[in-house]
Amino acid sequence: MMAPPLIELVDLTFSYPEVQPPILDRINLTLQQQQQLGLIGPNGCGKTTLFHCMMGLLKPQSGSIRFKGKEIVKAGDFFTLRKEIGLLFQDADDQLFSPTVIEDVAFGPLNLGASPKAAIEASHQTLTELGLDHLEQRVTHHLSGGEKKLVSLATILAMKPRGLFLDEPTNNLDPETRDRLIDIIAGLGLGHIIISHDYDFLAATCVDLAGMNAGRIVAADHSALHTHHHLHPHGSHPHEHGDH
């Protein structure tokens, strides 16, 4: 028997109070357990809102969310979902609030009931795997933008999720950190949805691509990602595009 999809949205509709039309308009979307989906769409089309509804931060007016084949009905169900799906915020500063890196990474495991010793071990392991163990004792708000992004990813990975939602992860990253992020995501092999405006990044990290516009999924295309050649400044310098 095929495993149920990791997450499944049926006719999900959400609107902010007194704003018309709804920001999410009867969204239907399925993410299989290992599926790697890119989500692309103009600013303000509801991508981030969609993530927040899927994680239970916002309450949709109608429609349903199924997690591993079971419909989510009460707030407690989202706790189970959040244990297994990690959301990386657009702004890493929103995600890091503990004084030191190790404390922030250990925050999730501690909340899941790990002992302080086990939490430190898990955090240390995660940071080492991401090549960030040298940052452990650093103060979070003194990190560079790239370091902050990678550390916030570590805070989520320390909870050993089964799936990831990444909200514009490459914003403001230098090419080097961006490549590092691509390597990390490829190495994880988790199911994920990535919101991005960066086609090359999506091509390197996702198999499927969905478009979103004005609160609707406009094209959920399988295997639509391809490399393409284009003109851009600095193109004559040696550089790489993600390919698939």
Added chain:
Amino acid sequence: MKFETFSTADSFLQRLDPRVKLLSSLALIVVIALCTTFAAACGGLSVALLLVLAAKLELKLVIRRLLLVNGFVLFLWLTLPLTYPGTAAFTLGPLDFSREGIMLAALISIKTNGTVLVLISLLATSSVAALGQALVKLKVPAKLCLLLLFSYRYIFVIHQEYLRLVRAARLRCFKAGTNLHTYRTTGYLFGMTLVKSHHRAHRVRQAMVLRGFQGQFHSLYDSSVGKTEIGFALLMLTAVAALIGLELLSRISS
């Protein structure tokens, strides 16, 4: 903005379990605050000074903080001798300086400095996060502890938001002056800081909830009450008892 100036030094007071420090400082401060005789007040101040020495704090920073506090005490010296009824110690033109007023101002000065020094040596030597956790362990209502921890966390965030806006204004050649434009801009800056901080606080909370936060902080570094803690607690208990004795004795003799 710089906080926790004193919590980074290294002495046994910094390493002491914050629970013991919280309770000791509470006991000391209550005694110092309630005493009415110079003997007990000076005794309290001496205990506080000894604690500051034991904490190996940078004296320059301690003095700077004391100056700040004594700025307020200065107002008492300016008002109490003139307003407190009693016999005149000396007169200056039409103004009578009462002996009782001067004594009271002196007593309050000693008590204030003693209290502040106890706070600096015992509480400021722990990080706010550690104190918050200690309060939780001492069964102070969780909501109050969270309030303390979050206020502390967000002071940085709010300050950063504010600085970002000030920078943005400066980069567009804003110069503060005495005019309506400045007042309006400052108003906008504060207003926007408030709104932006509120939004950020909301997002930080969301991020915490997504990582399984259920209203309870778990400590990573489990502190424990050992021999040093018990020894220190006994020492403080003796000091408190001595201060109470001193107070009672000098009340009887006066």
